[in-house]
Amino acid sequence: MKRILVPVDYSENAQNALAYAFEIARLAGAELMLLHVFFPSISPSAAHNITDVMEDMEEGKSRELLEFADQVRKILTIESEAPGRFDAVPVKVVAKLGGAYEKILETIERYDTDLVVMGMQGGEAVSQALLGSTTISVIQKSRVPVLAVPKGVDFNQFATIVFAIDLRKLNATTNLRFLSDVVQIFKANLQVLHVYRNETQQNTFDTTPPLQHLVDQFEHIPYTVNFDVQENVAAAIQQFIRAKKADLLVLIPQKHTILDRLLDKSITGKITARPLVPLLALPADILLNQGNAQEPLVTHAPL
Known part of the structure; x- marks a missing residue:
């Protein structure tokens, strides 16, 4: 940096x-x-x-x-x-x-x-x-x-960082080096969180490829992967932040249509509406396939 x-x-x-x-x-x-x-x-x-x-x-x-x-x-x-x-x-x-x-x-x-x-x-x-x-x-x-x-949240060392990520959206080109660098700079405890919206998602999702991708991306830092099942993803993230007493939340916001935002469907919008801790937003483009067309790391049944 x-x-x-x-x-x-x-x-x-x-x-x-x-x-x-x-x-x-x-x-x-x-x-x-x-x-x-x-x-x-x-x-x-x-x-x-x-x-x-x-x-x-x-x-x-x-x-x-x-x-x-x-x-x-x-x-x-x-x-x-x-x-x-x-x-x-x-x-x-x-x-x-x-x-x-x-x-x-x-x-x-x-x-x-x-x-x-x-x-x-x-x-x-x-x-x-x-x-x-x-x-x-x-x-x-x-x-x-x-x-x-x-507003009103003074600086505190980023001792615990929560990275809330939909592991289904990871692909082979997803570069998480910046997050790895931040964790190393602050010598932080990284908690990765994936939230299933329902049990069907949980039962049909093969986590092996994305978890291996995290191993490759975070090879120089310690981290823990956590799973939860809750329809309200934003609420699950906020509950996890409180439980872990996190100092920083990391998201990869997705690009939403104006209608989505007006209907309050944006998870990032919900989180920033009632912020608990600073939010580090990684560029949405890192989830896009780059170069030759590539398949996501995982496949799952349509819901």
Whole structure:
């Protein structure tokens, strides 16, 4: 992990997300890239060169952003009671005029980002679908993992990480190296959870191939695989988080239609509606077959 992108809107949520990013960057030896996206409060006069005015505004916003980063670094150092704790974390800043969602995705590509750290508000899942959520939208489209930090949830070492995964969707190209790296960075206890919706699924699903894939992907880390049977998958995940006293939930969100989201069928939407812990969303594309067409690792009867 070399570069972590942190979108900043100067809210309390953004400051909390930046605290997470500083801790992760310190442990991983990564660089922080802070991004502030804005719209001008006053349109430039026709007498001015619009390009020059935009560049001046972006430079001014970048200076403010760097000052904000320095302030947060000082606050975190004081709170940790460890002088110099974050001194070695390099910080770069960029301010862009435009729409937040578009500029975040653009910055991910331009600066070769490895991880995005953002705040999330919570609230009802249907409201998120109706009102839109920059964080949820970025999760759905980002080619890199996104760490969504719930409002009011302060940083805590990721001692126990829950990876909730539908093992039926794994294929031979599914790359879980990033998750393996995170577990190693935090020296965490990884708990893998697969939830069957019913006993028919449980009886017709051959777990041997996907479990072997996990062995191959997690060869350098200890982990435990857990199974549950419950129609409400989101509820099962939340119960498991509480039981294990987890510090981080990892999902691979699937791309859903607008109708699915409005009908509250998205498991990720349900989880983020009432967040218990930070959510690390791995890119949905890692579940897609790459290169030549390949079959999933498992076959099962249609339900």
